[in-house]
Amino acid sequence: MTIPPGSRPTLRFAPSPTGRLHIGNARSAVLNALLARANGGRFILRLDDTDRERSREEHAQAIRDDLAWLGLKPDLVVRQSDRFALYDAAVERLKAAGRLYPCYETEDELERRRKRQAARGLPPVYDRAALSLSAEERAALEAQGRRPHWRFLLEHRTVSWDDHVRGPSHIDAASQSDPVLVRADGAYLYTLPSVVDDIDLGVTDVVRGEDHVTNTGVQIQIFEALGAPAPRFGHHNLLTTASGEGLSKRLGHLSLGALREDGMEPLAVAALAVLVGSAQAVRPVESLDELASLIDLGRLSRAPARFDEAELEALNARTLHHLPFAAVAERLAAAGLPADEAFWLAVRGNLSRFADAAQWRRVVDGPVTPSVEDAGFLAEAAALLPPAPWDETSWGAWTERVRQATGRKGKALFMPLRLALTGLDHGPELKALLPLIGEARARARLAGRTA
Ligand SMILES: Nc1ncnc2c1ncn2[C@@H]1O[C@H](COP(=O)(O)OP(=O)(O)OP(=O)(O)O)[C@@H](O)[C@H]1O
Numbered sequence: 001m002t003i004p005p006g007s008r009p010t011l012r013f014a015p016s017p018t019g020r021l022h023i024g025n026a027r028s029a030v031l032n033a034l035l036a037r038a039n040g041g042r043f044i045l046r047l048d049d050t051d052r053e054r055s056r057e058e059h060a061q062a063i064r065d066d067l068a069w070l071g072l073k074p075d076l077v078v079r080q081s082d083r084f085a086l087y088d089a090a091v092e093r094l095k096a097a098g099r100l101y102p103c104y105e106t107e108d109e110l111e112r113r114r115k116r117q118a119a120r121g122l123p124p125v126y127d128r129a130a131l132s133l134s135a136e137e138r139a140a141l142e143a144q145g146r147r148p149h150w151r152f153l154l155e156h157r158t159v160s161w162d163d164h165v166r167g168p169s170h171i172d173a174a175s176q177s178d179p180v181l182v183r184a185d186g187a188y189l190y191t192l193p194s195v196v197d198d199i200d201l202g203v204t205d206v207v208r209g210e211d212h213v214t215n216t217g218v219q220i221q222i223f224e225a226l227g228a229p230a231p232r233f234g235h236h237n238l239l240t241t242a243s244g245e246g247l248s249k250r251l252g253h254l255s256l257g258a259l260r261e262d263g264m265e266p267l268a269v270a271a272l273a274v275l276v277g278s279a280q281a282v283r284p285v286e287s288l289d290e291l292a293s294l295i296d297l298g299r300l301s302r303a304p305a306r307f308d309e310a311e312l313e314a315l316n317a318r319t320l321h322h323l324p325f326a327a328v329a330e331r332l333a334a335a336g337l338p339a340d341e342a343f344w345l346a347v348r349g350n351l352s353r354f355a356d357a358a359q360w361r362r363v364v365d366g367p368v369t370p371s372v373e374d375a376g377f378l379a380e381a382a383a384l385l386p387p388a389p390w391d392e393t394s395w396g397a398w399t400e401r402v403r404q405a406t407g408r409k410g411k412a413l414f415m416p417l418r419l420a421l422t423g424l425d426h427g428p429e430l431k432a433l434l435p436l437i438g439e440a441r442a443r444a445r446l447a448g449r450t451a
Helices: 023-038 057-070 085-094 105-120 135-143 190-201 209-226 255-259 266-275 288-296 309-324 325-334 340-351 354-365 377-382 396-405 408-423 429-444
Strands: 010-013 041-048 075-079 101-102 149-152 158-163 167-172 179-184 205-209 232-236
Touching: 010 057, 010 158, 010 205, 023 057, 023 205, 023 232, 023 255, 023 266, 057 101, 057 190, 057 255, 057 266, 085 149, 085 179, 085 190, 085 288, 101 377, 105 325, 149 232, 158 209, 158 232, 167 377, 179 190, 190 255, 190 377, 205 209, 209 232, 232 288, 232 429, 255 266, 266 309, 309 340, 325 340, 325 354, 340 354, 340 429, 377 396, 377 429, 396 408, 396 429
Parallel strands: 010 041, 041 075, 205 232
Antiparallel strands: 101 149, 149 179, 158 167
16 A cells, blocks of 8 residues: 555644654654655644643754754644543544443552453453443442543454555454553543544544554544544564664663764754665765655565664765765855855765864865975975866876876875875875865975965
8 A cells, every 4th residue: 555646645644742752753854754755744743741740842843853853744733632622522423332441450450350361361452341340330439539541442343455565454353452542640541642642633544563453443433433533554673772672762762862962964864764664775865855765665665673873974975975965065164164055065074973074174275284204205396286277187186297208107106295284194186176275375384384
């Protein structure tokens, strides 16, 4: 199953603001945003903040910042905490339809019941005891001060859907407990608000991690009970750490904030987040549009994919090596460097972090203390410098004349010139650097002076 081309789908990324986004969350976020973008649709950020104890405003803000850093701009941002009236209305409809029923068991009672079931070899499925409580029994429990939690009455049948990633999928609702939708303290669990919002916001495609597969069977029944068509679903594989551990926002694993501080490029992070564990080789991209064109939900691996920071380091460098000037002009200026295209094209191939550009700018602008081993050779070479202005052909013309005059070639010719001109034994191609260094600094450095 794919998103019908040209169907203008509505997708959403729905994190709980309980910590910093990690690289696995980025897989969901980037997939949703780029599927919307590639199909002319809408991308919604929905902050799942119904858990008031764990949700924090600072995390909500950090999620928005992280998405902006990745270059993902939601068309709409909603918060579940603003939308309780909708959930309350849905609860009333489900109660009226006989699909939501009050239960009074405590956690301890349920635990004991599960143990008894296990001892008899039965699955730990809620036995619906509360369904047979009479009005008097309920009143008696309430008189003891018990508040009900509310369970959704599942229809015991198989729920099927054609998953974007996993293909034809089904879940036998009879093997599941009726899920609790509303806790005794009135708090909503994830399941119902998510469905209500998907209906209200016209979500056509729910793309999320496979940690949600069992929710999907239940949620399809809730869509039906609320009289709404269910969206299409896709459950992508999860990312783990390089050693195979699961990720959690609350535990602060591999956060986008930390990767950003470490100098990783947002495009590299986005590319690795979606290409690892897919049919596509991990490769650098020049834009999110290019990345969007590589996404094929039907060809994601079914197994968890390992996120390896060493692989990100390598991809980061390869991403920088291809980044066009237009993508970095503003960032160069923000870093206090001239927005100079020739400079960017000269040095990008030598960067492993964007911040390294400053080091090469210093090599161009100086002061550089030349490294001189054979002053006589350098003086001879300086005398052969072509007349300025220089361009990319000047280096070749110059070194050819020096070769003919001195008989030096290869490393013996080039290395002393590099050491004098840059003070370093490695770096960007000199045919690109020489015009940037310019005649005055080049002559000074060849003469052994700091310039
Ligand atoms: N390890 C992971 N790999 C890929 N996707 C993930 C991973 N963990 C969560 N997601 C996806 O990220 C989206 C946001 O989920 P959620 O906010 O529940 O993240 P979480 O990291 O599981 O949260 P928490 O650690 O706070 O429980 C969901 O689509 C979820 O499927």
